[in-house]
Amino acid sequence: MTAFGPQVIAALIVGVILGLVAKATGSTADDPNALGQTLQIIGSSYVSLLRTAVIPLIFFAIIASIANLSQVSNAARLAWKTLLWFAITALIAVVIGIVLGTVFQPGVGTGQETPAGYDGGTGSWLGFLQGLIPSNFLGLDVSASFSPDDQSVSNRVSFNVLQIIVIAIAVGVATLKIGQAADPFLSFSRSTLAIIQKVLWWIIRLAPLGTIGLLGNATATYGWDTIGALGKYTAAIYVGLALVLFVVYPVLLKVNGLSFRKYFAGAWPAIQLAFVSRSSVGTLPLSQRVTERNLGVPGGYASFAVPLGATTKMDGCAAIYPAISAIFVAQFFNVDLNVIHYLLIVLVSVVGSAATAGTTGATVMLTLTLTTVGLPLEGVALLLAVDPILDMGRTAVNVAGQILVPAIVAKREGILDEQTYNAANPLDPFEEDDDAVDGPASGGAAEDDDKELVSSRS
Numbered sequence: 105m106t107a108f109g110p111q112v113i114a115a116l117i118v119g120v121i122l123g124l125v126a127k128a129t130g131s132t133a134d135d136p137n138a139l140g141q142t143l144q145i146i147g148s149s150y151v152s153l154l155r156t157a158v159i160p161l162i163f164f165a166i167i168a169s170i171a172n173l174s175q176v177s178n179a180a181r182l183a184w185k186t187l188l189w190f191a192i193t194a195l196i197a198v199v200i201g202i203v204l205g206t207v208f209q210p211g212v213g214t215g216q217e218t219p220a221g222y223d224g225g226t227g228s229w230l231g232f233l234q235g236l237i238p239s240n241f242l243g244l245d246v247s248a249s250f251s252p253d254d255q256s257v258s259n260r261v262s263f264n265v266l267q268i269i270v271i272a273i274a275v276g277v278a279t280l281k282i283g284q285a286a287d288p289f290l291s292f293s294r295s296t297l298a299i300i301q302k303v304l305w306w307i308i309r310l311a312p313l314g315t316i317g318l319l320g321n322a323t324a325t326y327g328w329d330t331i332g333a334l335g336k337y338t339a340a341i342y343v344g345l346a347l348v349l350f351v352v353y354p355v356l357l358k359v360n361g362l363s364f365r366k367y368f369a370g371a372w373p374a375i376q377l378a379f380v381s382r383s384s385v386g387t388l389p390l391s392q393r394v395t396e397r398n399l400g401v402p403g404g405y406a407s408f409a410v411p412l413g414a415t416t417k418m419d420g421c422a423a424i425y426p427a428i429s430a431i432f433v434a435q436f437f438n439v440d441l442n443v444i445h446y447l448l449i450v451l452v453s454v455v456g457s458a459a460t461a462g463t464t465g466a467t468v469m470l471t472l473t474l475t476t477v478g479l480p481l482e483g484v485a486l487l488l489a490v491d492p493i494l495d496m497g498r499t500a501v502n503v504a505g506q507i508l509v510p511a512i513v514a515k516r517e518g519i520l521d522e523q524t525y526n527a528a529n530p531l532d533p534f535e536e537d538d539d540a541v542d543g544p545a546s547g548g549a550a551e552d553d554d555k556e557l558v559s560s561r562s
Contacts, residue, residue: 123321125139126320126323132325143321145317147317164300165272165297170279183412187416193417198424200344201423202428337428341498342497353505362525371507374503400520405513419502426453427450429474452472453469453473
C-alpha cells in the first residue's frame with residue numbers, strides 16, 4: 105500500500121488539476137458546473153466528518169489528561185509549573201506570529217470581497233467572555249433562518265469549542281475530587297477516547313480524497329493566481345517557526361542556566377523525526393526517551409510532562425500558525441482587525457491549545473481561532489494547498505517545545521540530572537539498554553496497522 109504522505113501529495117496535485125479544469129470549463133463559486141459541484145460536495149463532506157469528531161475528542165481527551173495528574177508524585181506543583189511554561193512559550197510564539205502577519209501581510213492584494221452575509225461573528229472581548237459560559241451541557245446553539253425565496257425555514261445547530269473545554273475541565277476536576285467513586289466514569293472516558301481516536305484514524309484515511317475536494321474547489325473558485333499568493337504566507341510561517349526554535353528557545357534555556365547547544369544535541373533526534381513524520385504523537389516515545397536519557401529529566405516527571413505536551417503544547421500548530429493564518433484570512437477577505445481581535449487571537453492561542461488533542465491539531469486550532477475572532481471559515485480551504493509543507497516545520501517546533509519545557513521545569517525545581525544534560529556525547533536514543541522500555545503512548549498512538557498514517561497527525 106502506498107504510504108500516506110505520497111498519497112496526500114498526489115491528492116494535492118490532482119486537486120489543483122481538477123480545480124483548474126473546473127475553472128476553465130466555466131465553474132464559478134455562484135454557479136459551479138458538475139465538476140465544481142462535485143469538488144464542493146467532497147470537500148465539505150470531509151470537513152463535516154472532522155467536525156463530527158471534534159466535540160467528543162476534546163471532551164474526553166481533557167478529562168483523561170486531568171485524571172492522569174493523580175498518578176504523578178508532587179503532581180500539583182509540577183503540573184502548575186509545566187502549564188505555566190506552556191503558556192509562557194505559547195504567548196511569545198503567538199505574539200511573534202501576529203507581528204509577522206502584520207509585517208508580511210500575506211493576504212493583501214488578493215482582490216477578494218468580504219463574503220456576502222458576513223457580519224463579523226463573535227469578534228469582541230465581551231462576546232468571547234460570554235462564549236465561555238456554557239448555555240447547556242453540550243455547548244450547542246440552535247438557530248433558525250427564513251428564506252424568502254422558497255418561503256422555507258431552516259434550522260442550524262452549531263457548537264462552541266471553548267464551552268466544551270470549560271465543561272470538560274470542570275468535569276475532569278470534579279472527577280479528581282470524587283476519587284474512587286469516579287473510577288467507572290474514568291474507565292468509560294478512556295475507553296471512549298480510544299474509540300474516538302480509532303474513528304479519527306479512519307477519517308484521516310480519507311484525507312487524500314478530502315484534499316482533492318477542498319483544494320480542487322479552492323482552485324476552481326479562486327484560481328491559480330490567487331493561490332500563488334500563499335508563497336508569502338508560507339515564508340511568514342517558516343520565519344516565525346525559525347525565530348521560536350532558534351532564538352526564543354535558546355534564550356529561555358540560557359536564562360535558566362542551561363546550554364542550548366546541549367539541548368539541541370540531545371533533543372535533535374526527536375526534532376528531526378518530527379519534521380519527517382509530521383506527527384507529535386508518533387514522535388512521543390522518542391521525545392520522552394531523549395528527554396530522560398539525553399537531557400536528564402526524571403522519568404516519573406517526563407512520563408507526565410511529555411505526553412501532556414504532545415496534546416496541549418504546540419507552539420507551531422497552536423500559536424504561530426493560527427495567528428498568521430487568521431491575519432491571512434482577514435486580509436484575504438478584506439476584513440479589518442482591531443486590537444480586540446488581536447487580543448482574542450493571543451488568548452485563544454494561550455488557553456485553547458487543549459483543543460488540538462494531538463490529532464488534526466492545526467485544523468482544529470485554526471477553526472477555533474477563526475470562529476472566536478469571527479472570521480470567515482471559507483479561507484481554511486486555501487491554506488490546505490501548502491499545509492504538508494507547513495506541517496513539517498510546525499511539528500518540529502511542537503516537539504522541540506514539548507521537550508524544552510520539562511527540562512526547564514526540572515532545572516528550576518532542582519530535579520534535573522545536570523551531569524546527564526551536560527554530557528559530552530548524548531546517548532543514541534535508538535540504542536537499547538537493560539531498562540529501556542517503550543513510551544506510554546507507543547501502544548495507542550500508532551498501531552501497526554496505522555503506522556502509515558502517522559505522518560498526518562501533528
